[in-house]
Amino acid sequence: MRPLTEQVILITGATDGLGKAVALHLARAGATLLLHGRDEARGQQTLDEIRAQTGNTRLQWYRADFSALAQVRALAERLARERERIDVLLNNAGIGTTLPGGGTRQESEDGYELRFAVNYLAPFLLTRLLLPTLRRLLPALSTLPRLDRLPLTLGTSCWSAGTMEFRRIARANWRS
Numbered sequence: 001m002r003p004l005t006e007q008v009i010l011i012t013g014a015t016d017g018l019g020k021a022v023a024l025h026l027a028r029a030g031a032t033l034l035l036h037g038r039d040e041a042r043g044q045q046t047l048d049e050i051r052a053q054t055g056n057t058r059l060q061w062y063r064a065d066f067s068a069l070a071q072v073r074a075l076a077e078r079l080a081r082e083r084e085r086i087d088v089l090l091n092n093a094g095i096g097t098t099l100p101g102g103g104t105r106q107e108s109e110d111g112y113e114l115r116f117a118v119n120y121l122a123p124f125l126l127t128r129l130l131l132p133t134l135r136r137l138l139p140a141l142s143t144l145p146r147l148d149r150l151p152l153t154l155g156t157s158c159w160s161a162g163t164m165e166f167r168r169i170a171r172a173n174w175r176s
Contacts, residue, residue: 005030013093027056066122076129091123
């Protein structure tokens, strides 16, 4: 396996919290980082902060709003076009339960329940679309015992904040 200084790592949700902390740590270690977020200004600010604190200039910003699956597809297409390989995918982007709405159903651009779209559908789709780019590494990783653990999905304590209401996560216009 390559040392961190030779690895290309994509971190989704890298402008705040756990994603930003991991990005800072990996930048200090010398990794090439592809940082994702939904807000252009925060993304550029994060790049500036990490560069200033670590001296690492091998950082690139990618903007995509995970509440729109078309933007997830566009992000995957851009990454596949621009990057020969991605060594690690850290699926960290997500939203919690503190968004406005007062408990009313909030929908994604595609008509899915918003948190389900951002926290589950988007990372699944991104991982699926990037598999060819991630699989380019498999020969180099043949000595690892568990290759099925390659894309890493991080999480926070948001799982404990409520329950999953499966009947409410489907598209609003979907009928059983």
